[in-house]
């Protein structure tokens with residue numbers, strides 16, 4: 001029995017949208033391979049959300065509902081997914097390249113003794129019928145096509161790189177509630193949530209980001225005001241995070257968030273490869289920088305050459321005069 | 326007493342300087358000097374701090390070419406007690422499955438340990454997979470994206486970890502593995518004296534032969550790697566408009582185009 005399996009990531013009964021993107025990609029791949037598309041959902045009191053996975057393309061959803069599965073435990077989750085994969089023998093298993101997916105997929109891959117490709121931006125089937133995993137490498141400077149010679153092929157896929165999926169309420173499928181053996185003691189105990197993320201930049205449509213062009217931590221307020229007027233969020237380059245001016249939740253780049261907003265405004269950011277790795281796919285990029293030779297201008301749609309301490313207050317004033325905020 | 330902490334480290338090319346050979350699909354390692362993976366510095370610092378608090382030893386282990394010795398010297402200068410270099414042609418061309426398998430076998434060979442600390446990912450591979458894969462090979466629990474260590478004792482560790490929808494307090498029994506982020510600490514710089522000491526220290530070199538009693542040699546290196554790079558190319562940069570405004574009316578012009586783009590809706 002072959003198939004494509006999409007891991008449905010949920011937190012507190014809410015399915016992470018990357019799972020829907022994976023289903024629509026998984027649907028495409030399953031159709032090309034002529035196999036079924038399954039989704040696997042783990043959690044507690046999650047039976048009622050399983051139908052969503054069908055609306056987004058799954059033929060069958062395997063639900064594992066148990067109080068022990070309420071919060072993520074990589075060992076417990078791995079055990080269930082690997083056992084399911086051993087029974088179903090899928091061609092491909094997809095996970096979101098989220099903190100959870102990136103922690104879980106490697107364990108599943110080792111348990112199944114198969115290859116894993118991280119952080120893909122596309123999954124295709126080539127003329128030979130092989131599954132091809134597309135991923136950026138080398139800080140996003142190159143793109144690699146990767147094939148896996150073992151089965152299943154396993155990949156984590158970035159959020160928001162695929163086209164938005166379609167929700168079809170007419171779609172029918174089967175929901176199978178599985179009684180599985182759930183490991184009691186894995187050595188891991190999630191005690192409590194300490195804090196939420198300050199922002200979810202991956203979801204933001206407008207981001208105003210600041211870099212070392214800022215002179216003082218309190219000047220971030222000016223960036224916040226601009227972001228507020230535009231209806232967006234504040235992002236930052238890594239030096240500001242390292243200095244402790246702003247929390248890491250705001251960092252954009254290779255070691256921070258990868259974002260794809262409709263509008264990205266880079267203020268006093270030079271445009272290092274590590275920064276570009278996190279924002280180069282934004283719809284419209286605007287750069288404000290005093291240095292005309294700053295590399296950020298090379299990836300920008302619009303640039304303002306000037307001192308951000310003059311440009312941004314002016315921009316704020318202009319937006320206010322237009323009745324915004 | 327004290328803990329035996331193991332830190333796997335990687336020798337990586339200086340990513341700012343290194344060139345990529347698109348024809349061969351490989352990093353041209355001769356084009357830039359190598360260094361210790363920057364993310365591993367946080368793992369080393371975390372390990373050394375645990376040793377300072379509870380006693381014990383820290384072992385660094387690296388799989389790589391003979392030059393990777395320099396990464397281990399750096400680790401020694403930063404407070405590691407023992408350094409092991411896994412180097413052999415049979416290890417070459419490994420993907421994350423083969424790499425994690427090889428490192429796990431070497432760790433098994435070392436005997437007992439309490440905690441493995443990995444960096445978040447490497448600057449060249451950029452996968453973050455090797456840590457959790459090592460844990461699965463060894464059958465121990467792991468916690469990834471650890472941004473804070475709250476408590477460590479001889480049999481458990483309490484950390485803050487990013488589980489995706491927020492930061493959680495998570496307890497893990499030892500032996501176990503954690504993968505730490507940049508937030509965990511600010512790595513100290515080694516002093517000149519540390520560096521001199523490290524220069525004289527002994528680095529144990531293991532080949533595949535040293536692992537035969539704990540490993541299946543066919544799972545090492547390229548042969549043991551299920552993923553293959555099929556093709557690489559430079560991405561076509563999407564055409565950017567590159568319209569530049571400067572001078573007194575720059576802001577007005579910018580606002581105009583943002584309206585045109587429908588971004589001030």
Ligand SMILES: Cc1cc2nc3c(=O)[nH]c(=O)nc-3n(C[C@H](O)[C@H](O)[C@H](O)COP(=O)(O)OP(=O)(O)OC[C@H]3O[C@@H](n4cnc5c(N)ncnc54)[C@H](O)[C@@H]3O)c2cc1C
Pocket residue numbers: 210211212213214236237238239251252253254255256257267268269270271272273274275278288289290291294306307308309363364448
């Ligand atoms: C392993 C690794 C991972 C990394 N990960 C990341 C990451 O995730 N994200 C990230 O951002 N970086 C990352 N970096 C760091 C990266 O290499 C750069 O150092 C960093 O992006 C530079 O930040 P910046 O552009 O704010 O600062 P700079 O490069 O110093 O640029 C500041 C810019 O501000 C401009 N400026 C100065 N004054 C003004 C003014 N008054 N008005 C207008 N413009 C002004 C300057 O012309 C300059 O272009 C990483 C580095 C490494 C080694």
